Amino acid sequence: DRNIKQIADELGVSYVVEGSVQREAGHVRVNVELIDARTDTHAWAESYDGNVADVLAFQCEIAQRITNQLGAKLSPRESTELAGRPTHDIAAFESYIRARALMEISDADRDDDKLRDDYTRAVQFIEQAIARDPKFASAYWALTEANIQLFRASGPPNPEFRSRAEAALKEAQRIAPEAGETLHAQARVIYYVISISPCAGDTRARREVAAE
Known part of the structure; x- marks a missing residue:
């Protein structure tokens, strides 16, 4: 420990x-x-x-x-x-906390398979939270990060996780555009999802994400 x-x-x-x-x-x-x-x-x-x-x-x-x-x-x-x-719905908050607990396990304490399993379960909890409170910005920040990690852990990188991360970020930008966590999530998407794993059209994608 x-x-x-x-x-x-x-x-x-x-x-x-x-x-x-x-x-x-x-x-x-x-x-x-x-x-x-x-x-x-x-x-x-x-x-x-x-x-x-x-x-x-x-x-x-x-x-x-x-x-x-x-x-x-x-x-x-x-x-x-x-x-x-962050939300007035206690059940949404409980689902969010369950997701964060899975996401905050040290990577040193789990292999790639366990990481993918934990983040997949985290996404399920986050989606439950969002279903109860669609304006729960913290849940969208967490959903962005969870999909970034799934994108990084998939080999080769799965574009579906990239799309999900970008979609979650857009919702966070819509709900809380000036929040520090939204700007942090935006930077994470640009760095990990777009810059590290480039593909056709990424120059335009970087501009679109930054402009949201």
Whole structure:
């Protein structure tokens, strides 16, 4: 198992957030810790108790508290994004979290077959989330990334995954065109899907993706 410092080094960060969720019937307890990976000390910790429906509110509060602890300076747009809920549908959010859990397994802990299987399952969860909330921008960011990884893991690269990644990105650009995650997803598509695996018409494709 990797320790906190190893995880932080892999991510290129100084702080790591750890957390756990305990759920019983309709009640949840969320435990969160902000750890300074440089010294392996706790910078902040908090527990939140409430109903399942409160989880989304917890997420917003936790993000704000961590931002304050780190002394981060946010732009007005970033502050608005931080205060907003990604979705108001708790079932959509649960499906999204299940997908993210599959996507965030370290590649060092799985071979190519396991990676393809995990990302295929992640796509299924994301599509469930989008079916419940078609305006769930975070789900489209995740769907873009999942299809990028499936495109990279297929050999030779499967153009179907490329098309799906580009389609998910377009939806994210429609819903949240100025969000940092949308711009990040756009850069990932241009770099991994278009630039690394070029084919006819990609110069035009790069212009179209960047112009969205």
